[in-house]
Amino acid sequence: MMAIRSYLNQTAVWKEHTGYNSNGEATFKTQSNIAVRWESGCRLVLNNEGHEVTSQATVFCVEKVKAGDVLNFDGRDWPVITVFSIPSLGGLESHREVAV
Secondary structure: OHHHHOOOOEEEEEEOEEEEOOOOOEEEOOOEEEEEEEEEEEEEEEOOOOOEEEEEEEEEEOOOOOOOOEEEEOOEEEEOOEEEEEEOOOOOEEEEEEEO
């Protein structure tokens, strides 16, 4: 996990999804700043329902970000579409690659 930290030189606000309120609106945990590497660029990814959707950026981080969360970057909320766990050579999770 240590090797990637030096590349995480940007900041995003992580809004962790906690569920839904009585009106069916998403609820989120207290927001926190996290270190990220934000790379803009479109690619096709699969969402939780298995549908192909276009991701507009890839975000690298070490926090346990998950699909359904929101990352705020550059004044905009970006819904997390899917997350890939990237293992280290030792087999443990090195970091996460997040499609937004």
